[in-house]
Amino acid sequence: MTHGDPNPPAPSGDGDESGRPAPGGRRVFTFASDFAAGRAVQNEILDEVRRNGYAGNCFFAINLALEEALTNAIRHGNRLDPNKKVHVEARVTPRRVEITVQDEGPGFDRKNIPDPTAEENLEKCSGRGILLIEAYMSSVKWDRGGRRLRMVKKNEPADGSAKA
Amino acid sequence: MAETIPPISVTRQKDVRIVEFTNNRILDEANIAEIGQTLASLIDEGDNPKLLLDFATVDHLSSAALGMLINANNRIREKNGQLRMTNIKPQILEVFVITKLNKLFRILPSRAEALASFT
Numbered sequence: 001m002t003h004g005d006p007n008p009p010a011p012s013g014d015g016d017e018s019g020r021p022a023p024g025g026r027r028v029f030t031f032a033s034d035f036a037a038g039r040a041v042q043n044e045i046l047d048e049v050r051r052n053g054y055a056g057n058c059f060f061a062i063n064l065a066l067e068e069a070l071t072n073a074i075r076h077g078n079r080l081d082p083n084k085k086v087h088v089e090a091r092v093t094p095r096r097v098e099i100t101v102q103d104e105g106p107g108f109d110r111k112n113i114p115d116p117t118a119e120e121n122l123e124k125c126s127g128r129g130i131l132l133i134e135a136y137m138s139s140v141k142w143d144r145g146g147r148r149l150r151m152v153k154k155n156e157p158a159d160g161s162a163k164a
Numbered sequence: 165m166a167e168t169i170p171p172i173s174v175t176r177q178k179d180v181r182i183v184e185f186t187n188n189r190i191l192d193e194a195n196i197a198e199i200g201q202t203l204a205s206l207i208d209e210g211d212n213p214k215l216l217l218d219f220a221t222v223d224h225l226s227s228a229a230l231g232m233l234i235n236a237n238n239r240i241r242e243k244n245g246q247l248r249m250t251n252i253k254p255q256i257l258e259v260f261v262i263t264k265l266n267k268l269f270r271i272l273p274s275r276a277e278a279l280a281s282f283t
Contacts, residue, residue: 035193060224060255067226117264123238125231128263132227135262 019044022089029088033078033103038070038086045090045099052094058156061136062097068129069101069149077103077147096138097153107145171195172202180214180282181206182275188223200232204239213245214282218275220251230265237269246270250278 019041022028027048031037042063049062070086078084084104091098116127134140137151175182183203187195207213215236240247249271252260260266272278 039192057255063224064226064259071226071228122264122268123234125234126227128227128230131263132259 024091025093026089026091029090030085031088032082033074033080033084033086034082035071035074038074041088042066042070045088045092048090048092049097052092052097052155054097054155056156058153062099062153065133065136065151065153066099068133069099069151072129072149073101073103073105076108077105079105095155097155098150099152100148100150102144102148105147107147108142109146110142170202171199174202174206177279180216180279182216182218184218184220185222188221189225193228196226196228196232199229200235203232203236207236207239207243207245211243211245213240213243215240215245215247216275216278216282217247217249218251219249219253219256222256223253225256225259227263230259230263234265234268246282248272248278248281250275 020028029041031041045066046063049059054062073086074080087102089100113130114121114127116131133151138154139152141150169186171187173184173186206215237247249269252271272281
């Protein structure tokens with residue numbers, strides 16, 4: 001679906017198909033493995049999340065999980081290869097947010113990711129993104145060999161401290 | 165032309181370096197790298213470095229930021245130094261609890277308590 005452009009999109013985040021509306025109220029984004037482009041998509045989705053009435057802990061959770069999912073796709077999935085794309089779909093309603101993030105990397109097996117909270121791993125500098133996504137979202141699923149992540153967050157009352 | 169504000173500011177109280185974050189999001193890769201480098205240079209200034217990180221302004225962080233903090237903590241320990249953290253907002257503290265990093269880091273409620281905890 002690219003236009004054969006050998007250069008990655010400019011850091012403005014103007015990736016091809018950025019924010020294209022799709023059937024069912026979904027929005028579809030495709031961008032090169034670039035953190036600035038990822039940030040632009042993240043901000044667009046978060047604006048819509050805000051407009052749909054998410055706030056407090058619920059907004060914090062979606063923001064954090066989306067950040068981690070995009071970072072994982074860009075860094076660990078596509079290994080920062082500018083020729084590989086990240087594909088994101090977001091469906092935001094006042095009741096739930098569903099986000100799918102897919103990379104073009106080799107995939108991974110969730111079971112093989114060591115537990116970062118184990119005593120022996122506490123001092124390791126990476127490996128917490130998946131833990132945070134799973135902790136903060138209502139449901140999380142990997143498929144397509146670990147290349148695609150689908151996560152859902154149900155809305156909670158603003159400032160309700162769900163975990164308190 | 166937009167001015168670039170350094171992502172952290174550093175003051176000194178006796179032998180403790182107090183680091184404050186000037187951005188409410190410790191997220192961006194470039195931002196994290198710059199903070200990491202500044203912390204590393206503070207730690208490398210001398211033996212037994214004492215660092216206090218004040219999170220009062222921080223509303224958001226990521227696992228990449230946690231990695232940077234762990235890196236700083238490891239580096240400080242290698243130099244027989246001490247790291248303290250304070251003024252962490254409840255939402256951010258929860259991230260530390262979920263990752264169990266509240267066991268690794270010394271987190272104190274107030275700056276006064278954190279300063280008093282250095283030995």
